Amino acid sequence: MSTTMVGALVVLALLDSTSIGTLFVPIGLLLAPGRVRVVGVLTYLLTIALFYLAAGLAIAAGLGAIGDELTRFAESTAFSWAEVVVGVGLIALSFRFDPKRRAARGKTVDWSARITKATGSPGTLITLAISAGVLELATMVTFLAAIGLVSSSTVSWPVAAALLTGYCFVMILPALVLLALRVSLSDRITPALHRLNAWFQKHATGATSWILAIVGFLIARDGFARLAVAYHWFGQ
Template sequence: MTLLLSLAVLALLDSTSIGTLFVPVLLLLRPGRLSAAPLVGYLATIAVFYLALGFVIALGAGPLLEGVASSLGETGYWLELAAGVLLFGLSFRLDPKRRPDDSQQQGRKWTERVHKAASSPRSLVVLALTAGLLEAATMFPYLGAIALLAGTGYSLATTAAVLAGYCLVMVLPALALLVLRRTLSDRVTPLLTRVNGWFAKHAVGATGWILGIVGFFLAADAVTQLGLLNFD
């Protein structure tokens, strides 16, 4: 249960990325009658991309990490603890306030991409794949989730099922906003505008607190495995 809760939190953290929330919000803010199909197709594409990439990584990383864990034994969990603490400490050096111009520039680029792709379902699929590829190098929550899964000894089928659940949770916030936009119409526009404004200011600097949260979960898992809080 603790593992599933950790994975759910990491998936919700992944749901706040540019590809999984900022782009959907831009699509929801487009004027005129909202059609759900383009956004659902976009989210399905990015979820399948994450699932496929995650399964490939887990396929290679799982046996590797299991081998390392078996050879290092307890030392492996101490290394995991050190990595978690390092990521958590590094997060404090990535202050979002230091890079406001970078965030605004990135926000403008993505807004232009969305406006160009919004009128074509095929272009939205390409946009989803582009977002996934560009974020692949910084998908720290997802990589953290795969690292946690690799230590469980789950079968490939179970790992794929868990990753599918992760990807579903990852797109749930965007789907929830879609439902609100369809049911409440323009009354939800102020909320979408605030979300859009937050991304425009903090998209780049958000990497810091993402690293901090991933570091916390890795350290917490290592502490649990090492029994450091077991005083029996």
């Protein structure tokens, strides 16, 4: 395990910490009327972290079980074609996350209403966290990259599990910091939270669209380049 890999995991986790489920919803919980519900916010953050961790461990275990086969497949032209298909698919999927298109189809999710309903009990907060995690599964590109880094390394399974656990902790760390500031500073931090909340409402979905499009392009380009070499499309 190298410091470079750990650094890359930290960067990816911090990127993941800015998603709707890991930051926007917690900010909404912090802005709920009345005194901040510390236990409720912690319940939500613990649930979404455990959801990501469970998904990550399951995916990593699956990759480990088929490690040799996956390596052989990655060297084949079938894998290159798969890259092109997946890349184009991600680009197509990015258009479904375009804010204007989603608004026109009435597909926008009213997270503010969900947050308000969820503040009543721990059960509803847990349901909200799982719902956010499930909705983000299709766009968890950075988390998949982190799982790929861990799975492709030579670390043992306990170390891999510890790395993914640390990743999930870093992922919710900014929300934990905001919670601490909200408790210690009370209403003095509320204006900043409102501004951050407004920015998320305006840009979060659009950012997801761009991330999907960029990742899709990079994957498709890699697959196309590998196919061009394999089939000598541009001569010797």
